[in-house]
Amino acid sequence: MTIGSPEEPKREVHIAFERVVKSYDGRTQVVKDLNLEILRGEFLTLLGPSGSGKTTCLMMLAGFEALTSGNITIDGRPVHDIAPHKRGIGMVFQHYALFPHLTVGRNLAFPLEVRGLGPSERNSRVRRALQLVRLEGLEKRKPANLSGGQQQRVAIARALVFEPEIVLMDEPLGALDRRLREEMQFEIRRIHQQLGVTMVYVTHDQQEAMVLSNRVAVFREGRIEQIAAPETLYEEPGGVFVSSFIGDNNVLYGEVREVRDNDICHVTIGQDRDVKAFAGEATRPGEPVWIAIRPERVGIATSDNQYSNQFDARVNDIVFMGDHLRLHVETCGIHNLVLKIPNIVGHGAVLPGDDIQIGWAALDCRALSIESKNSL
Amino acid sequence: MNRRRQGRRLLRRFIPVGLALPLVAFVLVTFVIPLATMVVQSVHDPEVADAFPRTLALLADWEDSALPSPDVYEAMAAELVLSRENRSIGKVATRVNRIESGTRSVFAKTARRLESADTSDMPASMIQIDRRWGDVSLWRAIVKAGQRYTARHYLQSIDLERGLDGEIQLVSEERRIYKTLYLRTVYVSFAVTVSCFLIGYPIAFAITSVSDSLAKILLVIVLVPFWTSLLVRTTSWLVLLQNQGVINDILVWIGLVDDGSRLALVHNMTGTLIAMTHVLLPFMILPLYAVMRSIPPVYMRAAASLGANPFQAFARVYFPQSLPGVSAGCLLVFILSLGYYITPALVGGAKGQLISNMIAYHIQTSLNWGLAAAISVVVLVGVFVCYFLFDRWVGIDKLKLG
Numbered sequence: 044m045t046i047g048s049p050e051e052p053k054r055e056v057h058i059a060f061e062r063v064v065k066s067y068d069g070r071t072q073v074v075k076d077l078n079l080e081i082l083r084g085e086f087l088t089l090l091g092p093s094g095s096g097k098t099t100c101l102m103m104l105a106g107f108e109a110l111t112s113g114n115i116t117i118d119g120r121p122v123h124d125i126a127p128h129k130r131g132i133g134m135v136f137q138h139y140a141l142f143p144h145l146t147v148g149r150n151l152a153f154p155l156e157v158r159g160l161g162p163s164e165r166n167s168r169v170r171r172a173l174q175l176v177r178l179e180g181l182e183k184r185k186p187a188n189l190s191g192g193q194q195q196r197v198a199i200a201r202a203l204v205f206e207p208e209i210v211l212m213d214e215p216l217g218a219l220d221r222r223l224r225e226e227m228q229f230e231i232r233r234i235h236q237q238l239g240v241t242m243v244y245v246t247h248d249q250q251e252a253m254v255l256s257n258r259v260a261v262f263r264e265g266r267i268e269q270i271a272a273p274e275t276l277y278e279e280p281g282g283v284f285v286s287s288f289i290g291d292n293n294v295l296y297g298e299v300r301e302v303r304d305n306d307i308c309h310v311t312i313g314q315d316r317d318v319k320a321f322a323g324e325a326t327r328p329g330e331p332v333w334i335a336i337r338p339e340r341v342g343i344a345t346s347d348n349q350y351s352n353q354f355d356a357r358v359n360d361i362v363f364m365g366d367h368l369r370l371h372v373e374t375c376g377i378h379n380l381v382l383k384i385p386n387i388v389g390h391g392a393v394l395p396g397d398d399i400q401i402g403w404a405a406l407d408c409r410a411l412s413i414e415s416k417n418s419l
Numbered sequence: 420m421n422r423r424r425q426g427r428r429l430l431r432r433f434i435p436v437g438l439a440l441p442l443v444a445f446v447l448v449t450f451v452i453p454l455a456t457m458v459v460q461s462v463h464d465p466e467v468a469d470a471f472p473r474t475l476a477l478l479a480d481w482e483d484s485a486l487p488s489p490d491v492y493e494a495m496a497a498e499l500v501l502s503r504e505n506r507s508i509g510k511v512a513t514r515v516n517r518i519e520s521g522t523r524s525v526f527a528k529t530a531r532r533l534e535s536a537d538t539s540d541m542p543a544s545m546i547q548i549d550r551r552w553g554d555v556s557l558w559r560a561i562v563k564a565g566q567r568y569t570a571r572h573y574l575q576s577i578d579l580e581r582g583l584d585g586e587i588q589l590v591s592e593e594r595r596i597y598k599t600l601y602l603r604t605v606y607v608s609f610a611v612t613v614s615c616f617l618i619g620y621p622i623a624f625a626i627t628s629v630s631d632s633l634a635k636i637l638l639v640i641v642l643v644p645f646w647t648s649l650l651v652r653t654t655s656w657l658v659l660l661q662n663q664g665v666i667n668d669i670l671v672w673i674g675l676v677d678d679g680s681r682l683a684l685v686h687n688m689t690g691t692l693i694a695m696t697h698v699l700l701p702f703m704i705l706p707l708y709a710v711m712r713s714i715p716p717v718y719m720r721a722a723a724s725l726g727a728n729p730f731q732a733f734a735r736v737y738f739p740q741s742l743p744g745v746s747a748g749c750l751l752v753f754i755l756s757l758g759y760y761i762t763p764a765l766v767g768g769a770k771g772q773l774i775s776n777m778i779a780y781h782i783q784t785s786l787n788w789g790l791a792a793a794i795s796v797v798v799l800v801g802v803f804v805c806y807f808l809f810d811r812w813v814g815i816d817k818l819k820l821g
């Protein structure tokens with residue numbers, strides 16, 4: 044198996060949430076009627092804003108929180124009466140939770156000791172786990188004497204050393220700086236591919252979710268808004284929430300004028316501007332919709348009728364971002380439409396205050412229903 | 420200009436020192452000075468030396484196998500009269516009596532009668548007044564008591580004495596009381612520490628695991644004993660534990676013990692143990708609670724996720740992390756027990772007295788302050804030894820009191 048070519052997960056359900064409800068106080072439901080199937084060997088990420096119930100789901104799966112109603116099954120067997128220490132689920136906690144009074148070696152040996160493994164078997168497994176996370180030779184150190192990244196690796200090694208079939212990680216990279224975080228993302232990806240365990244990963248960072256996952260479940264207020272592969276979420280968001288949570292999006296308000304049978308609809312925005320968009324959820328004339336356009340799909344027109352949607356615009360601001368530029372423009376009565384322009388020779392032609400023409404292809408923008416449950 | 424700046428710099432340097440002055444003064448007045456006085460008391464015993472300077476000078480090269488020469492008797496007589504006049508004779512008599520018991524009356528009687536005695540043959544007159552002036556052992560006692568600086572009290576405080584030939588030896592069997600008391604004190608302190616730990620640990624653990632509002636109530640219950648008078652608390656144990664007390668009544672009532680064989684729970688070691696455990700329990704619970712509260716619950720979850728059952732998680736993860744609190748609580752309770760006084764005095768009876776009760780006895784009743792001071796210093800040294808052993812084994816920086 045080579046790095047960078049994710050193996051297609053086997054289509055076999057490993058973990059299932061069935062109509063799971065969780066309420067801590069008996070009044071507000073933190074998790075609402077949740078259904079979720081996780082495939083064997085899959086890397087599934089629970090993505091969503093803070094407080095949307097991701098950790099709660101993980102805790103219920105690990106056995107640290109009771110379900111208010113519903114069922115969680117592993118390999119088809121309900122787990123509600125299995126104590127946490129008997130579930131055999133590896134877990135990486137947000138702040139690592141390495142035992143401070145034990146050395147790295149003893150931390151890693153802990154799950155093996157409580158399982159009654161002999162010293163030689165323990166030592167070889169600990170050594171292999173440290174190799175896996177590239178931390179050979181640190182057995183004797185105390186966790187306090189490790190850097191954040193090293194502690195993170197130890198925590199991952201500890202969750203894997205007893206060879207669980209399921210590994211849960213709750214925002215494991217949250218405390219690391221950006222560079223280290225990116226490095227660790229690829230490490231986790233590599234480890235997952237190497238071991239083929241079923242991984243349930245929690246993050247609020249959409250970038251991280253994209254890099255790591257086979258599938259991403261987007262959480263919002265205790266519900267799954269959409270569950271799909273990262274590319275699908277990005278290209279075909281199931282609603283405005285997902286479309287603006289995954290990557291940047293310009294969202295314009297409009298009203299459907301006409302739907303063509305080739306999945307293109309005409310939407311009136313502002314006073315009388317006509318935008319052609321991929322129909323998506325919009326089905327009937329007169330319906331109010333959101334139109335979502337990715338900033339990198341909007342371009343500066345160099346000639347008339349270059350784009351199927353093309354408008355006059357005034358440049359308000361230009362922000363230099365290194366590999367690209369962000370243009371904030373005013374168009375069609377919208378005060379702030381964002382364009383992402385690659386940083387290539389010739390960009391200096393545009394200055395703030397200039398009047399330009401911008402545009403985008405009809406298939407690059409989607410009409411999203413306002414009245415569906417997926418509305419903002 | 421320059422000088423002003425210098426002055427200001429000087430001032431700034433001394434402000435922190437100045438702020439610490441009240442503390443320094445407080446520690447000096449309440450701790451260092453009494454402690455120093457105590458140490459001096461235990462070795463400095465000037466009463467007899469001040470009262471009989473001439474006699475003692477003459478006795479300096481006395482062969483203590485025979486009676487002293489007549490001029491010693493004459494000097495003694497003169498100084499006895501003098502010390503009767505300046506009223507120091509009582510103290511002197513007490514000092515000598517401690518060394519040679521039964522000699523207290525000799526001095527006052529002799530001084531009184533010497534006024535009307537025949538001074539031509541002083542040895543004879545004095546021996547006539549009291550036979551013991553013809554006894555070598557009285558003179559030996561005077562010489563011994565006449566030492567201005569003495570290790571006597573320290574020797575006595577550990578059941579030793581200087582024999583006739585000056586050799587240090589154990590005192591006779593029936594006078595060896597201090598060793599028993601030290602051992603009993605250490606034993607009781609140890610037992611109290613262990614029972615405080617056994618009772619306090621689960622309580623502290625419970626307080627950390629319940630909800631905040633309940634924890635507050637439990638903490639108040641732990642602290643209530645602190646807010647009531649020690650005397651009241653201790654005497655209430657009398658009410659509970661005595662022969663006709665609440666506990667015995669209940670035991671008889673439920674038929675666990677016979678009315679004729681009620682348990683002796685008080686005025687003995689049991690009483691001391693029970694009451695001291697109760698009094699010192701907060702000193703165990705509070706440091707334990709402070710440390711336990713700082714142990715994040717996520718460690719127990721981590722242990723469970725790694726396959727440890729609740730007992731393993733507790734023994735391997737929680738307990739080791741609570742050790743700083745355990746050692747702090749145990750050290751505190753043990754050291755406080757070593758010097759505990761009121762509780763054993765009230766509920767201990769004869770068999771439940773500890774070393775500090777002996778110190779109190781020598782201060783209040785026998786008025787042998789030198790000995791009381793020596794015993795205190797021995798206890799203090801014991802406390803320091805505990806402290807340093809603790810530092811050696813556990814590390815004092817690991818101590819967390821809250």
Ligand SMILES: Nc1ncnc2c1ncn2[C@@H]1O[C@H](COP(=O)(O)OP(=O)(O)O)[C@@H](O)[C@H]1O
Binds near residue numbers: 099
């Ligand atoms: N132990 C708890 N007791 C009460 N409420 C909780 C508890 N844990 C989480 N919550 C609440 O449940 C909601 C979801 O929390 P959580 O699952 O931690 O979300 P996320 O991990 O997505 O940030 C939040 O509103 C949070 O306040």
Ligand SMILES: [Mg+2]
Binds near residue numbers: 099
């Ligand atoms: Mg969370």
